[in-house]
Amino acid sequence: MLHAQDIPAKNEVVIPSTIQSDTVIASPKAIISEKNEAIVDTIKTDTLKPKKEYLDNIVEYYGEDYVYLDRKENKVFIYNEAYVIYGDIRIEAGLIVIDNNRKEVYAKGIDSAGVYSQKPVFKQGQNIVEPDSLRFNFDSEKALVYNSRTEQSGFKVKAEVTKKVNDSVIYLKNVKFTTSKNIEDPEYYFYTRRAKFVPKKKIVTGFTNMWIADVPTPIGLPFAYFPLTEDRTSGFIIPTVGETSRRGFFFQNGGYYFAVNDYVDLTLLGDYYTNGSYGLRGESTYVLKYKFRGNVSVRYENLINSERGFPDFSQSSVYNIRWSHSQDAKSNPSSRFSASVNLGSSRYFQQSINQTNNASALVNTLNSSVSYSKTFEGEPQVNVTVAGTHSQNTNTQQINMSLPNVTASVSRIYPFAPKIGTKKGALQNINFQYDVRAENRIQTTDSLFFTPEMFDNAQIGAQHTIPISTNFKILDYISASASTQFQETWVLKTIRRRFDQTLDNGAGAVVQDTIPGFDSYRTYNFSTGLGTTIYGLFPFGNDKKIQALRHVMRPNISYNINPGFDQFYDSYEVPIVSADPEIQNEVVQYSRFENTLFGAPGRTYSSNIGFSLSNTFEAKVRDRDTTATEPKKVVLLNNLNFSTAYNLAGDSLNISPLRVSGSIPVIPKLDLNFIGTLDPYALDNNNRRIDMFNIDNGGSLFRLTNANLSFNYSFSSKDFEGQGTQKDLDRIDNDTFRNGGRPDDLFGDATNINDGRIFEPDDENEDKTGIDWYNYKIPWDLRLAYTITYSNGQRQNEISSQSLMFSSNLELSPRWKVGVSSGYDFKNEGVTLTQLRFQRDLESWQMSFNWTPIGSINTAWYFYIGIKSSVLSDIKYDKRREPDQQL
Structure with a gap:
């Protein structure tokens, strides 16, 4: 509707035009000056600036049903699937009204038959608000939104009235904010009457309290501050408050998180107990994409039991250092650096008051390795590795370190190989290489670790090795090989022994002196071998269920010579006091290289023939x-191996015990692994081996001295559904695995008391609201480990160890999980460490209870309930009973 088309009203006066024609005719001569001077325009520039349009950008709009322009009201009505785009602002709604007089736009949904649909959606950049209705001013870009719903950094916010002042400040009234997926009916939320919202930065509120199931709780704050950011930010970590029976009240795991940059972070945490105990911990994670990644953890705890002055008072300190570093294989193929460090107090995992990892407490060995290797390409190729290793027995508190450890090798060289074609014959296959290994080995204990005394008995040495070998065929079916090896060993100190008659009140004693200085010795040996592969096929017919049997044998015979190196041995005499003049002094042989890094060279000449046979049985x-x-091919017996040897140079007991090993597949993923040792020689009355066959002594052909049978089996409900295993157990982020234990939960599942997250965030497309009662599924998994060991080396004829370990997890409902880890020790007739696990997914919350009622090391329980979202991970409650270290 246009006003230009309207008919004038009857009383309206039409004013006639008064513009007259210009009758002045300009002369052409009057226009041109006599001096040809340019005529200056005397019209002045208009100093009034044009009024700025209130729309700086083009407005785009669309309506599915109609777009109606009311010129009288100066409004535009857009209906059904409507949208308006203005700059970076997009408004979608069922009905949109653009008021050009007020420079505003109104948007609301469509109410049809009591159903309110096509609610407005306000988008500006990455911010999205979904209200019931809204008003937006094009000029000031301010907005008034009613019943808005938005999501920021994991928070879902719903406010009755929202006033958008500008792009960075929004005021809210009667606000609910939560991490629940259901913003309309959340299981919990925080309610405040007024709040200031800065997108992607913060929410600042007035009085705020928590509501659970629409019921207010006494948990409230006079004001609240919630940081909102998509990047990591530094901030305080709220400690856990609790009480213990032996250390009093505590503040645990409180500290500060430093978001150093995009590649490195740092967490500093501390614990304090009112009886004086405290703990400090620093953790850092670093990553450089396509280069490397790793994490470092340093923990120290000063533990005080009871109170000073009481008889049960004790004080101790434990620490643990862990470092894991891995390099991307593609970052530098010729240079590699890796680290896996786990060292500290031997009793850390048993005495620590800040971890609940039963499986780690059962670990008996801590291992560490840090290495850097470099490859120098060329012909031949050279590899150099510099490393440091550490091994620690937590039971004996013995520590072995190799720091540094340098190895270098030159790849194989074939001096007689043809330049073109394959190598043939013994001559062309002759090859040699060079290896060197230098090491500084330290043996110490827990009490001397990190002290100067730990270096007093350090052993330093180097060993050079040059192996030479060749291989060839005999009669096209027999593979032959021959090799020799030359070794030269360097040491920096040796020993010297002598008998001093003046010691021990004249009785005399052996004195050992340490001789510093460089020394060396050289050894060599020779070996050869013959081997082949024999195939046997026994067909039964294609109409039979078992159509054929296949037997594969791989026999091998070898011969080894190790000369005796008497030149590196010395002797001393020990006088024997006797009235018999024929009794002479005792002559004791020793090597000055004893107790060195690589030990003394062999003094006894040996010449051995070795026999081995490998068998595989299969069926079609x-x-x-x-x-x-x-x-279908089925393996009946896998790698049934026999091995023994005969000493040609020995004067007795020439035959070595027969070693038998193999694996029997029972069902898919279940193999019985066995190993045993059969001794052909008999024992005397003192249970010592004698040079007599056991069969000649009234026994059987062989005497079973020891044997072991074991199997591991795991399966789950997903195996029957054809979905494979439930999860990968070899995760590098598994805390127990990094501590040197098993990655599975046979010895209990680790609970991280610093981060109680158990369940992953819900999949928005996954429905967990109910169960199909006619075709329901209960996911489960079961893991078994069995081992039995038999010992009969000295006629004890006993089962030295026998145990069965198992773990199982059952998902009773989509949000209920229970698990158990336990076992039985048949030797000691007792239940092993047992852990019961109960876990409940409460949608936005999660709850867990871990109970260890039976344990050889500790018994404890741990309860946790908290919010899933990492944004509000500090809102939690946990309680636990510490293990009794005195048991």
Whole structure:
């Protein structure tokens, strides 16, 4: 509707035009000056600036049903699936009204038959608000929003009235904010009457309290501050408050998180107990994409039991250092650096008051390794590795370190190989290489670690090795090989022994002196071997269920010579006091290289013939699948191995015990692994081996001295659904695995008391609200480990160890999980460490209870309930009973 088309009203006066024609005719001569001077325009520039348009950008709009322009009201009505785009602002709604007089836009949904649909959606950049209705001013870019819903950094915010002042400041009234997926009916929320919202930065509120199931709780704050950011930010970590029976009240795991930059972070945490105990911990994670990644953890705890002056008072300190570093293989193929460090007090995992990892407490060995390797490409190729290793027995508190440890090797060189074609014959296959290993080995204990005394008995040495070998065929079926090896060993100190008659009140004693200085010795040996592969096939017919049996044998015979190196041995005499003049002094042989890094060279000449036989039994069976064209191959016995040796240079007991090992597949993923040792020689009355066959002494052909049988088996409900295993157990982020334990939960599942997250965030497309009662599924998994060891080396004829470990997890409902880890020790007739786990997914919350009622090291329980979202991870409650270290 346009006003230009309206008919004038009857009383309206039409004013006639008064513009007259210009009758002045300009002369052409009057226009041109006699002096040809340019005529200056005397019209002045207009100093009034044009009025600025209130729309700086083009307004785009669309309506599915209609777009109606009311010129009288100066409004535009857009209906059904409507949208308006103005700059970076987009408004979608069922009905949109643009008021050009007020420079505003109104948006609301469509109310049809009591159903309010097509609610407005306000988008500006990355911010999205979903209200019931809104008003927006194009000029000031301010907005008034009613019943808005938005999400920022994991928070879902719903406010009755929202006033958008500008792009960075928004005021809210009667606000609910939560991390629940259901913003309309959240299971919990925080309610405040007034709040200031800065997108992607913060929410500042007045009095705020928590509501659970629409019921207010006494948990409230006079004001609240919630940081909102998509990047990591530094901030305080709220400690956990609790009480223990032996250390009093405590503040645990409180500290500060430093977001250093995009590649490194740092967490500093501390614990304090009212009886004086305290703990400090620093953790850092670093990553450089496509280069490397790692994490460092340093923990120290000063533990005080009871109170000073009481008889049960004790004080101790424990520490633990862990470092894990891995390099991307593609970052530098010729240079590699890796680290896996786990060292500290031997009793840390048993005495620590800030971890609940039962599986780590059962670990008996701590290992560390830090290495850098470099490859120098060329012909031949050279590899150099510099490393440091550490091994620590937590039971004996013995520590072995190799720092530094340098190894270098030159790749194999074939001096007689042809330049073109394959190598043939013994001559062309002759090859040699060079290896060197230098090491500084330190043996110490827990009490001397990190003290100067730990270096007093350090052993330093180097060993050079040059192996030479070749291989060739005999009669096209027998593979032959021959090799020799030359070694030269360097040491920086040796020993010297002598008998001093003046010691021990004249009785005399052996004195050992340490001789510093460089010394060396050289050794060599020779070996050769013959081997082949024999195939046996026994067909039964294609109409049989078992169509054929296949037997593969790999026999091997070898011969080894190790000369005796008497030149590196000395002797001293020990006088024997006797009235018999024929009794002479005792002559004791020793080597000055004893107790050195690589030990003394062999003094005894040996010449051995070795025998080994490997067997594999397979069957071809008719496949149950009638559409299969080929029979199915089934392994009946895998790697049944026999090995023994005969000493040609020995004067007695020439035959070595027969070693038998193998694996029997029972069902898929279940193999019985066995190993045993059979001794052909008999024992005397003192249970010592004698040079007599056991069969000649009234026994059997062989005497079983020791044997072991074991198996590991895991399966789950997903195996029957054809979905494979439930999860990967070899995760590098598994805390127990990094501590040197098993990655599975056979010895209990680790609970991180610093981060109680158990369940992953819900998948928005996954429905966990109910169960199909006619075809419901209960996911489960079961893991078994069994081992039995038999010992009969000295006629004890006993089962030295026998145990069965198991763990199982059962998902009773989509949000209920229970688990158990336990076992039985048949030797000691007792239940092993047992852990019960109860876990409940409360949608936005999660709850867990871990109980260890039986344990050889500790018994404890741990309860946790908290919010899933990492934004509000500090809102939690946890309680635990510490293990009794005196048991």
